Amino acid sequence: MLPSTELVLNRRIATEQVTGRAPSLTAALVRDGEITWWGSRGTVDGVRPDRTTQYRIGSITKSIVGAAVLRLRDEGRLELNDRLDEHVPGTAFGGSTIAQLLSHTSGLTSESPGAWWERSPGGSWTDLSASLTSGETKHRPGRRFHYSNVGYGALGELVATLRGTDWLDVVHAEILEPLGMHHTTAVPGGHGLATATGYAVHPFADVLLPEPAHDAGAMAPAGQLWSTLDDLARWTAFTGGRTGGVLDPGTVAEMREAATVDDSGGAWTAGYGLGFQLIQAGGKRLVGHGGSMPGFLACTLIDPATQTGAVAFTNTTAGVGIGSLTAELIAIADDHEPPLPAEWTPSPVEPRLLELTGLWHWGPKPHHLYAMSDGWLNLVPADGVGRASRFRPTGDDRWVGLDGYYAGETLTAGRVSDGTPTYLELATFVFTRTPYDPKAPVPGGVDPEGWRA
Template identity: 50%
Template sequence: MTSLFEELLPATQRTLLHRIAVAQSEGRAPSFAAGVARDGRVVWTGSRTSVDGHAPDADTQYRIGSITKTFTAVLVLRLRDEGLLDLNDALENHLPGTGVGDVTIAQLLAHSAGLSAEAPAPWWERTPGSLRPGLADVLGDQTRMHPTGRRFHYSNPGYTLLGSLIEAVRGASWEDVLRREILEPLSMDRTSPQPQAPAAGGWAVHPWADVLLPEPSEDLGLMAPAGQLWSTVTDLCRFAVFLADGDERVLSASSVREMRTPSVPPEAGEWDSAYGLGLQIIRRDGRTLVGHGGSLPGFVAGLWLSVDDGIAAVALANATSGPLTGAVATDLVRLVAEAEPRIPEPWRPLPEVDRELLELTGPWYWGTYSYALRLVAERGLELGPLNGDGRGSRFVAEEDGTWTGLDGYYAGETLRVVRGADGSVSLDLGSFVFTREPYEPGEAVPGGVDKEGWRGLRL
């Protein structure tokens, strides 16, 4: 059963259906559901099933496992944006008595706190949360696996701590805060801590025979913020759009962009992947994708988006292993991006001209390095090397007449226009002086300029 939308070409739709059909067949999944959003709207959904006449649709719930962590991270960033905590705060400041209170909130979000990957036995994903009634039961005796803040080490207990932090600061349960602050504003009414019909059942598929075993579906208790949620293709596509653009009712675009920024160095040999704040970041086929994978017994899930292409994809299956939903989701993004590349917005001139800013455009020199400064919308500036080799950044205008770097080497740095009494103009960028001529005499070039000026080589 497949829902097709006019926004995608028929050939593209068939290619997407073929990809998930192969995934369901080769991955031996009882069912497989997927969807694609482009430029803020769901433009395709499809599904495959092993039971004739009972295919899931975009409204069927699947368990999404660790994609839940991204929701928990959004709730923590909301607390930061409201001034209720700082990401550099020690956990102890807001949630005392854990025994690991010296780790920071940012380290927990980025899996760099050095905590254990899993809760103590028995396997927490297949046992009721009542077996772990307190944080001590979740953390166990051996809590530190690595030095704090030094490396990425995925930690499910770390996100349990973040869920308890949210409850401590908000004075309400993680489930209630999630519903009130994310699910309701984004109209994700088919996302819930417990399954709501129609919902897929979870299955294990025998590795050497085409037979099934039902998997238990446990309430994870304190571990819920690490992997409890159930959701649908439609709801997760909606969430992916939010992760690309932000939504002032939930989290600003700048804070969502912060979530998508790598937080710790990647592992050796894994230079094509990193982790931000509750989001995975990977490089595939020449594009950067952000999102998260998830799994719990009986289910696997993947959500990935390319911000530059404006495309997001979701893939869900009800099998413990086999279907590579993450790979399918990234493939769906690639297939749409390559078959129907994004059509750029028409170029339009600026609505008005700021003469002073216009005079700043053109070539500038940092020492002997040549750069060009361009004026863009909303008094923004773009600085880039003229020969293709050098540091470049975009800058956003501030109310005090300065500009702040948005990306690249100068991200967060301040750009100032320095006007001399004699009418000369230079740029100060994080202590670097840019002049209209290389080492321009009379400008405030650090170290001064030789009085004899430029010269040839005298033999």
């Protein structure tokens, strides 16, 4: 990036490292799938950390497990509305759906019973499941957002059961290796990489206390993994839609949709999809995940609209605003060097599609219908206020809504005998070339005396 932009980015992480009293802090900016800047402050074993230094990424692990679950869905091995006990029987919370577990709306307790799992050696799934009695469901499933680490322990067991092997083996074979994330591991120190030690920083003195880093056992799918800037940059690009064949981009877009919002603090600025956190910041809708484990904080976020993302790590338990830092790095990049829009180029449109374009009316309200590439359509209120949706073709004169109010609904073009389109039908609504055209099948009919003063 420009030297002036890099100066602002470097100053931002330098300020955070000092004010947060972080033993080390490292961050990278990702644009169009590539690292365009990275920087670090502090040291790991006396050496400045680089792009291959491993840090624990905590709950970013959840997004990777979520991708493994969606792969099973896309293969037809499960449905998101399936109850957990259809695939993993014998739990006290088996009535929760897979979608609810992915989006933290199952009502399940946030932490596993017993000793705090993040600082204690983990047990088996059998032990964890037996400890989760009916009293560990704190809310009616589907009622509200309630972050549950336990839920992702259950999703890890779901992946293991359906694949017939450990969830970690599945993640490595199906996600990490295909994306080139060779340095993302369950335990640190492999491949000869430098590894950050996790510390707690004393609140009233500049001294450190090493934090434990146990194998979390059955809770590992909630936060076990370690990674590097290079690897998490690849995952950030994946989150933005550069999926490398691991998932269909449409599936990742589905994971990014808000399944619930976190309104525990009043007006909501955050939500959760199917394994991804959603954040509203500075007019941007950012997607990714944060992570914290004793001694570590991590975050990855991307703005899918600009394809600018950021990754940040630090090896301290608290004190660094890792989420706000990551969001601000994205804002700095887009403010100082805004990405250029893709060039416009003409594209062919079939005559039957072209003749559908132009002015249509829902009752008296005018809309414009635009032809897009690949046979898509875009329906927009003429004044820009109201229900707008894009539509993907599914057959002759039929399209399905992709977003907005009409997502999932079918749009059909009605034609007269010579093939001229005279009306559009959409979710029982009829759009006509003129307001309430009496020659079209307007629901309820049209007053035979027509318009009057």
